[in-house]
Amino acid sequence: MSLGTPTSTRISLAHAQLQGCDLCEHRCGANRLAGERGPCKAGPDARVFRHRVECGEEAELVPSHLFYLSGCDLRCAFCIAEANAFDPARGRLLTRDFFSAAVAWGRTQGARNVQWVGGEPTIHIPAILAAMEDLPDLPPIVWKSDFYGTPVAFDLLHEVVAVYVADFKFGNDDCASRIARVPDYVQIVTRNLQRVARESELIIRHLLLPGHFECCFRPIVAWLQQELPLVKFSLRDGYLPRWQASRLPELSVPLPRGEGLRGRQYAIERGLNVLD
Amino acid sequence: MFSTEFEQHATGDDLANNQLTDDETAMTEISFLPDGRICLFGASREIIELLWTLNLGDRALLARHLSIQAAATRSSVDAMELNAMEQNESQVPT
Numbered sequence: 001m002s003l004g005t006p007t008s009t010r011i012s013l014a015h016a017q018l019q020g021c022d023l024c025e026h027r028c029g030a031n032r033l034a035g036e037r038g039p040c041k042a043g044p045d046a047r048v049f050r051h052r053v054e055c056g057e058e059a060e061l062v063p064s065h066l067f068y069l070s071g072c073d074l075r076c077a078f079c080i081a082e083a084n085a086f087d088p089a090r091g092r093l094l095t096r097d098f099f100s101a102a103v104a105w106g107r108t109q110g111a112r113n114v115q116w117v118g119g120e121p122t123i124h125i126p127a128i129l130a131a132m133e134d135l136p137d138l139p140p141i142v143w144k145s146d147f148y149g150t151p152v153a154f155d156l157l158h159e160v161v162a163v164y165v166a167d168f169k170f171g172n173d174d175c176a177s178r179i180a181r182v183p184d185y186v187q188i189v190t191r192n193l194q195r196v197a198r199e200s201e202l203i204i205r206h207l208l209l210p211g212h213f214e215c216c217f218r219p220i221v222a223w224l225q226q227e228l229p230l231v232k233f234s235l236r237d238g239y240l241p242r243w244q245a246s247r248l249p250e251l252s253v254p255l256p257r258g259e260g261l262r263g264r265q266y267a268i269e270r271g272l273n274v275l276d
Numbered sequence: 277m278f279s280t281e282f283e284q285h286a287t288g289d290d291l292a293n294n295q296l297t298d299d300e301t302a303m304t305e306i307s308f309l310p311d312g313r314i315c316l317f318g319a320s321r322e323i324i325e326l327l328w329t330l331n332l333g334d335r336a337l338l339a340r341h342l343s344i345q346a347a348a349t350r351s352s353v354d355a356m357e358l359n360a361m362e363q364n365e366s367q368v369p370t
Contacts, residue, residue: 055324
């Protein structure tokens with residue numbers, strides 16, 4: 001099997017998850033085929049609310065062909081994808097024909113890879129693997145994720161994904177619970193980061209949030225310094241108060257000027273491999 | 277002038293392309309903050325190249341500009357190699 005091409009066995013295993021979903025750490029067990037819905041509200045189908053070739057991703061990935069899937073297991077108040085991220089009924093049905101044609105188009109635009117983003121692609125692993133089945137000359141697969149998936153989810157992606165881009169959003173469980181409404185965030189995300197760092201290429205991304213330098217950014221840097229000091233670290237400073245950010249006072253403003261540079265210097269001084 | 281290309285029956289290619297050519301979600305979002313910072317979301321190649329011409333001195337922009345140039349070079353080399361292979365194949369006697 002070449003990297004990126006899911007086998008029929010793997011697709012069957014993924015499909016079985018739809019009858020008792022444990023793809024994300026909510027572990028709701030919903031029978032999505034029978035109409036049950038978990039916190040992500042996703043059914044068996046995946047929908048693409050946007051796809052385009054982008055050049056604002058990490059430099060080593062661009063030009064990258066991003067497929068945005070609606071539906072997410074987190075509920076981040078500041079989500080830039082806004083309603084599209086949280087309503088899995090939005091967008092065009094992901095089918096093999098559509099995906100194949102879109103990939104061919106992306107190739108003509110110079111895309112170096114296909115990148116699955118969301119929302120959160122993890123909740124749509126069955127549909128994604130099915131869309132990629134037996135596609136010839138599939139570009140390298142990039143998986144941009146919140147890393148709140150279960151070990152089962154990462155098993156299904158193993159040797160299919162070439163590069164993971166992990167969004168390490170919060171440095172403590174209180175902020176994760178308050179802003180994204182998920183429990184046990186740090187333990188789950190760090191567990192998954194450790195695993196993927198051993199198995200695949202990994203970029204860890206962090207979006208600096210206003211008012212969260214001490215509680216989130218510093219602990220993330222400290223953990224990386226201790227556990228994954230060589231991993232590629234992509235620090236983002238383009239926070240804007242979108243979606244429902246206004247319900248949280250500290251998130252209702254843009255990142256203060258100079259905070260990006262301050263964060264970058266802080267991470268570099270601690271030896272992290274910070275990407276441009 | 278109206279284009280008539282979308283009046284044809286949808287094919288797989290159309291499904292892929294219409295989303296890009298006929299849909300506002302394919303646009304780059306640019307936000308100008310009051311203090312002069314520029315935030316991009318979903319930056320296209322053209323936007324990166326446009327901003328590059330402004331000499332903003334931004335490291336992130338430089339890195340992405342270089343990646344775009346490298347990808348373009350790779351594509352043209354690949355196309356030349358493919359062309360050469362096709363010419364060679366056409367010269368093989370049957």
